[in-house]
Amino acid sequence: MILDARGRRCPLPVLDLARHIYDIEIGATITVEADDPAARPDIAAWCRLRRHDFVGEITAADGTPGFVVRRSH
Amino acid sequence: MATYLDAAAGAPLHPVARTALLAALDDGWADPARLYGAARRARLLLDAARESVAADLGARPDEISFAANATQARHAAVLGALAGNRRSPGLVHSAVEHSAVLHAAARHVEQGGHATAIPVDRFARVDVEAFVATATAPGVAAAALQAANHEVGTTQPVSDVAAALGRVPLVVDATQTVGHADLPAGWSVLAADARTWGGPTLGVLGVRTGTRWRSPYPEDEGESGRIPGTPDLPAIVAAAASLRAVEVTRAADAARHHTLIDRIRAAVATIPDVEVLGDPDDRLPHLVTFSCLYVDGESLLGALDRRGFAVSSGSSCTSSTLEPSHVLVAMGALTSGNLRVSLHHATADADVDGFLAVLPGAVAEIRAALGAAGL
Numbered sequence: 251m252i253l254d255a256r257g258r259r260c261p262l263p264v265l266d267l268a269r270h271i272y273d274i275e276i277g278a279t280i281t282v283e284a285d286d287p288a289a290r291p292d293i294a295a296w297c298r299l300r301r302h303d304f305v306g307e308i309t310a311a312d313g314t315p316g317f318v319v320r321r322s323h
Numbered sequence: 324m325a326t327y328l329d330a331a332a333g334a335p336l337h338p339v340a341r342t343a344l345l346a347a348l349d350d351g352w353a354d355p356a357r358l359y360g361a362a363r364r365a366r367l368l369l370d371a372a373r374e375s376v377a378a379d380l381g382a383r384p385d386e387i388s389f390a391a392n393a394t395q396a397r398h399a400a401v402l403g404a405l406a407g408n409r410r411s412p413g414l415v416h417s418a419v420e421h422s423a424v425l426h427a428a429a430r431h432v433e434q435g436g437h438a439t440a441i442p443v444d445r446f447a448r449v450d451v452e453a454f455v456a457t458a459t460a461p462g463v464a465a466a467a468l469q470a471a472n473h474e475v476g477t478t479q480p481v482s483d484v485a486a487a488l489g490r491v492p493l494v495v496d497a498t499q500t501v502g503h504a505d506l507p508a509g510w511s512v513l514a515a516d517a518r519t520w521g522g523p524t525l526g527v528l529g530v531r532t533g534t535r536w537r538s539p540y541p542e543d544e545g546e547s548g549r550i551p552g553t554p555d556l557p558a559i560v561a562a563a564a565s566l567r568a569v570e571v572t573r574a575a576d577a578a579r580h581h582t583l584i585d586r587i588r589a590a591v592a593t594i595p596d597v598e599v600l601g602d603p604d605d606r607l608p609h610l611v612t613f614s615c616l617y618v619d620g621e622s623l624l625g626a627l628d629r630r631g632f633a634v635s636s637g638s639s640c641t642s643s644t645l646e647p648s649h650v651l652v653a654m655g656a657l658t659s660g661n662l663r664v665s666l667h668h669a670t671a672d673a674d675v676d677g678f679l680a681v682l683p684g685a686v687a688e689i690r691a692a693l694g695a696a697g698l
Contacts, residue, residue, distance in 0.1 A: 260639050260647070261619050261659040262691070268617070288639040288647040288658045295594040295657035299596060299616060 485509020
């Protein structure tokens, strides 16, 4: 699943992720495409707080960073 | 009037500073470099203030200069240490230095130098061995390590680093430490901020005798050639008086502040999805930072302002660049809903109790507005 959080400012990209993490199966991944500079540290911190896996960062076709999270429970 | 809990940005003027400032405006307006009666009185005031500040910082009077503000002191400290060691192009600094130190480092890089940022742990503390290994490599002109972090309060291992640095001068930004905690041993170049001890806007630059430091400014006789221009004598007199007053009561104030911050850390940790940051024990006595999930810092500052509390935030939405605090990022901490609470000489226990009484409601209000309840 890919979430488009372009133009959405902190803490909205993290809220988008929290709203949709249980829409995917355990072990599946969700990618949050976000251009807010706080998204990188805050998505990683959210994964720590909610005990999901922060898989890493990719780059979308338009250059926007995408943060990949695996649902772990 | 709002309860002011942002002392790290500048404490309210200490009553002693106010009295000294008003007296010096009358008595110390002349240029102390001149050779007439009013100028000689100004020179006596300046000399006495310098001796007083030097004594409180454990320095010699000729090692202490006054700058317009803390930012200028930090710039002069870093760029002067580099200029004094021009044959080596390298600067080594922690990743969590104040932005004024990082901006000086960036200027050094723009002009052809190198700068290396040493990463920090989750408390924002550098590792002594990692810092020293990089700072003692060939080609390093100077190292910069803050006495304690200005956002999260964690103290840095300055004296251990200094002992291992050898000939490399150590620039210590002590702006949140002076007036609140013991200054660590081992600095070669020092920056301090009178606003943090209840003085007016004034920076202090310390350069230890024998340190190779060269003014980064155009030639000028001001402050023994270290800071250009005529010094702000009334501000200097007031800052010296305030530092002396704060030092007299510092042990008791620091113990009281340490306990109040412990109380804040414990109370805030009971709010759901809040991370209290920085070292819980080895830290400045008077400040604490925490981050709240599903909260934006700007709204939280506003909600607290409406409730009568003035605090600060390192969240991206509260900065002019919309970037989150580089300190929080370097620690790997949550940056949303970030608040820094810092106490000063006049902070009462009831001020902290009042803040803790309204904080959970302010956080809950913002989470409800964002539809974050239950996530």
